[in-house]
Amino acid sequence: MKENFDVKLVENAKYYTPDAEYKRSSWIGDYQEAYRRFLADPDAFWETIARELEWIRPWDRVCEWTYPYARWFVNAQLNITANCLDRHVAGDRRNKVALIWRGEDGKERVYSYQRLLGEVSRFANGLKKLGVKKGDRVCIYMPMVPEQLIAMLACARIGAVHSVVFAGFGTSALNLRINDAEAKVVITADISIRRGKAIPLITIVQEAIVHAPSVEHVVIYRRRKEPPVELHPGREHDFYGIMEDVPAECPCETMDAEDPLFVLYTSGSTGTPKGVVHTCGGYMVGAYYSTKTVFDLKERDIYWCTADPGWITGHTYIVYGPLAVGATVFITEITPDYPDPGSWWKLIQEQQISVFYTAPTAIRTFMKVGEDWPNRYNLSSLRIIGSVGEPLNPEAFEWYYRVIGKSRCPIVDTWWQTETGMQMITTMVGEPMRPGFVGKPIPGVEVDVTDKNGNPVPPGTGGFLVIKRPWPSMLRTVYKNDARYRQYWETISGVYAAGDLAVKGSDGYIMVIGRADDIIIVSGHNIGTAEVESALVSHHAVAEAAVIGKPDAIKGNAIKAFVILRVGNTPSEKLTQDLIYHVRMTLGPVAVPHEIEFVDKLPKTRSGKIMRRVLKAKELGMDPGDISTLEE
Numbered sequence: 001m002k003e004n005f006d007v008k009l010v011e012n013a014k015y016y017t018p019d020a021e022y023k024r025s026s027w028i029g030d031y032q033e034a035y036r037r038f039l040a041d042p043d044a045f046w047e048t049i050a051r052e053l054e055w056i057r058p059w060d061r062v063c064e065w066t067y068p069y070a071r072w073f074v075n076a077q078l079n080i081t082a083n084c085l086d087r088h089v090a091g092d093r094r095n096k097v098a099l100i101w102r103g104e105d106g107k108e109r110v111y112s113y114q115r116l117l118g119e120v121s122r123f124a125n126g127l128k129k130l131g132v133k134k135g136d137r138v139c140i141y142m143p144m145v146p147e148q149l150i151a152m153l154a155c156a157r158i159g160a161v162h163s164v165v166f167a168g169f170g171t172s173a174l175n176l177r178i179n180d181a182e183a184k185v186v187i188t189a190d191i192s193i194r195r196g197k198a199i200p201l202i203t204i205v206q207e208a209i210v211h212a213p214s215v216e217h218v219v220i221y222r223r224r225k226e227p228p229v230e231l232h233p234g235r236e237h238d239f240y241g242i243m244e245d246v247p248a249e250c251p252c253e254t255m256d257a258e259d260p261l262f263v264l265y266t267s268g269s270t271g272t273p274k275g276v277v278h279t280c281g282g283y284m285v286g287a288y289y290s291t292k293t294v295f296d297l298k299e300r301d302i303y304w305c306t307a308d309p310g311w312i313t314g315h316t317y318i319v320y321g322p323l324a325v326g327a328t329v330f331i332t333e334i335t336p337d338y339p340d341p342g343s344w345w346k347l348i349q350e351q352q353i354s355v356f357y358t359a360p361t362a363i364r365t366f367m368k369v370g371e372d373w374p375n376r377y378n379l380s381s382l383r384i385i386g387s388v389g390e391p392l393n394p395e396a397f398e399w400y401y402r403v404i405g406k407s408r409c410p411i412v413d414t415w416w417q418t419e420t421g422m423q424m425i426t427t428m429v430g431e432p433m434r435p436g437f438v439g440k441p442i443p444g445v446e447v448d449v450t451d452k453n454g455n456p457v458p459p460g461t462g463g464f465l466v467i468k469r470p471w472p473s474m475l476r477t478v479y480k481n482d483a484r485y486r487q488y489w490e491t492i493s494g495v496y497a498a499g500d501l502a503v504k505g506s507d508g509y510i511m512v513i514g515r516a517d518d519i520i521i522v523s524g525h526n527i528g529t530a531e532v533e534s535a536l537v538s539h540h541a542v543a544e545a546a547v548i549g550k551p552d553a554i555k556g557n558a559i560k561a562f563v564i565l566r567v568g569n570t571p572s573e574k575l576t577q578d579l580i581y582h583v584r585m586t587l588g589p590v591a592v593p594h595e596i597e598f599v600d601k602l603p604k605t606r607s608g609k610i611m612r613r614v615l616k617a618k619e620l621g622m623d624p625g626d627i628s629t630l631e632e
């Protein structure tokens with residue numbers, strides 16, 4: 001087990017305790033007490049939460065666990081949008097603001113719960129008109145605009161399974177995801193706007209579906225008015241066009257608790273991304289419960305999660321969780337550096353954001369530009385601030401706590417994954433926070449740090465982060481690859497292996513060190529080394545490639561590629577740029593290597609596997625460890 005964690009940090013316990021009022025007024029109440037209640041009767045614990053929501057038919061049993069398969073809320077029926085929309089419209093939140101969107105040009109769009117329900121219903125009816133039925137897969141490839149959320153909710157309303165692909169992915173990454181899901185419809189926009197520039201999304205879609213036989217229709221949200229993009233009749237449809245001449249109401253499709261709600265692709269250790277499948281009932285309960293208790297959302301909060309709905313963080317903590325709770329959600333396509341590094345703080349002041357959720361990579365970027373920027377704005381509306389996506393290092397914690405939270409707001413650093421569907425480890429609001437550590441499992445979740453045989457390791461020793469019992473919002477399978485699903489539970493027998501390395505302090509607080517596999521987390525985005533390698537090898541000049549993650553002060557990790565050229569090609573700056581461009585066009589800007597080194601040879605095992613560990617050790621001037629399997 002590599003021990004590249006800060007031993008001093010594990011030994012020296014330093015805590016920050018928020019004002020007692022936080023705990024007194026929190027939904028969770030006393031953490032220890034809530035945790036004990038869960039352990040005493042896990043089914044009863046989850047059942048109490050599920051009862052806060054609306055079901056068409058109640059469950060016969062809370063959980064049925066046949067290792068490694070779980071069914072939650074067995075035989076219950078529901079529709080998640082009835083809980084995210086209709087429930088509030090029928091109750092006291094009809095006129096409450098559900099969604100505020102801010103464009104780069106300063107344009108603002110505001111949706112009440114009533115209006116959002118209307119838009120979702122009409123778009124759902126439009127999809128039905130195109131022949132979309134329960135169980136059909138729909139790919140959503142859109143910028144951060146309200147239409148993205150409307151499209152997701154409309155699919156959920158009619159029982160279509162959405163597969164949202166982040167708009168930062170390129171043609172081949174999109175093609176792979178459309179084909180794997182066999183999507184019948186792709187919903188997109190003509191352009192995405194970033195830092196004053198229009199990025200054409202529609203052309204990426206048009207290229208991506210050339211070899212995607214399942215696609216029958218493309219729905220386009222046309223933002224550019226002069227001239228609007230032309231539509232190919234019969235195949236391409238206008239987003240608002242399909243909402244014309246349809247009934248204003250769309251009854252919810254009755255879904256079984258275990259029917260799939262969505263597929264979301266995440267990088268794997270192989271070249272093919274995994275289609276993580278989440279289901280309607282358990283996911284809804286997990287999203288609702290964690291949003292309500294971890295962010296301790298109250299009726300008056302204005303909540304901003306800076307993620308894109310194209311990632312799991314956006315699915316659970318922009319769309320389904322906050323809307324199920326009945327919160328007011330703010331979203332924007334404004335980047336943190338445009339027009340200047342004060343843009344987000346200005347938005348917090350203007351919108352009076354009270355709960356803010358972002359990523360360590362953003363926090364570290366803000367640290368670099370200095371505290372003058374946030375100090376220009378009044379951030380006193382903030383009540384709770386959160387972090388997700390990668391380890392929040394102690395320096396970033398301290399800065400976030402002091403400069404943004406004014407040494408007053410609790411920080412909820414939340415560990416979880418696409419696969420877990422909801423937050424699993426954090427420091428619940430009101431509990432003492434420990435910089436460098438995410439915290440403890442939330443009530444409802446049991447975790448540990450073990451060796452590769454599943455034996456708990458002593459405090460202060462590195463090990464694998466595992467989850468010890470099923471939870472409602474766990475993934476149910478990997479789309480069309482159930483063997484890959486079983487691996488999660490079979491790698492370390494009897495428990496769910498998260499694939500992360502971690503250390504537990506003697507106080508039970510958990511520090512997450514990083515991935516144990518070939519996934520590199522760059523600015524909080526999971527990138528598979530194999531995906532980048534195969535993109536490189538698809539370039540005509542490349543014979544072989546190996547990719548590693550190198551620690552980066554801002555991004556967490558940077559991608560470094562080692563490339564062997566085909567005979568007849570010579571290294572040059574131009575070729576480096578060509579390769580970067582090639583990866584950008586195929587995989588997308590998120591996966592572009594930051595550094596390329598041309599080499600003649602790569603370290604391999606005798607069986608021919610590239611030993612990335614050796615490359616990485618050499619790059620960082622570290623001991624490569626056991627190299628007995630190295631070729632020579």
Ligand code: WTA
Nearest residue numbers: 388389390391413414415416417418500512
């Ligand atoms: C990492 C994002 C440390 C971890 C919700 C995990 C974190 C992977 C944290 C999942 C955190 C996420 N501290 N590491 N608070 N949150 N990670 O699927 O390695 O995009 O396995 O889900 O991100 O990334 P994913």
